[in-house]
Amino acid sequence: MKHLLKEPSLMKLFQQAELYQALLELGQSALPDNLVKHLVGVSIEQQTLVCLVNGANWASKLRFFEQSLLHHYDQNLPHLKLNQIHFKVILDSGKPARVKRSANRPDAKSAEQMIKLSENLPPKLADALTKLSQRAQPNNAVD
Numbered sequence: 001m002k003h004l005l006k007e008p009s010l011m012k013l014f015q016q017a018e019l020y021q022a023l024l025e026l027g028q029s030a031l032p033d034n035l036v037k038h039l040v041g042v043s044i045e046q047q048t049l050v051c052l053v054n055g056a057n058w059a060s061k062l063r064f065f066e067q068s069l070l071h072h073y074d075q076n077l078p079h080l081k082l083n084q085i086h087f088k089v090i091l092d093s094g095k096p097a098r099v100k101r102s103a104n105r106p107d108a109k110s111a112e113q114m115i116k117l118s119e120n121l122p123p124k125l126a127d128a129l130t131k132l133s134q135r136a137q138p139n140n141a142v143d
Helices: 008-028 056-076 108-118 123-133
Strands: 039-045 048-053 084-089
Touching (some): 056 084
16 A cells, blocks of 8 residues: 555645645745734735735735735745735634623613604504514513
8 A cells, every 4th residue: 555645646736735845935935924924825826925814904904015025935936926915804704702892771761752752654654663663672571
């Protein structure tokens, strides 16, 4: 049985992963320390360097280093002849934090006022106001 890494397709995939990692590390080495962790991936499409960034705010900050990055890649990999950078924002794959919201319910007095007010309104608006008044917190709720 062959060792898995000796399979041609797996070996090619492994080499591509190493290449992308080297490209990423080269890009990160040209950035200030506070921005390094926000450049999370790099690829090349034709003569464009594609930088994957973990947030829109970080992409805008990295744009200030566009010329510096191009120069750095040109010095180290002149055969690529890169002429522009495209920043792509990637979203965090983790679940977004859910914000628990509670509805503000009208009190009983406000509910009564809504019902009285709805008597003088057009039917659709009166119905909406009546429904809203029904969401009032009961004075003595019994469970």
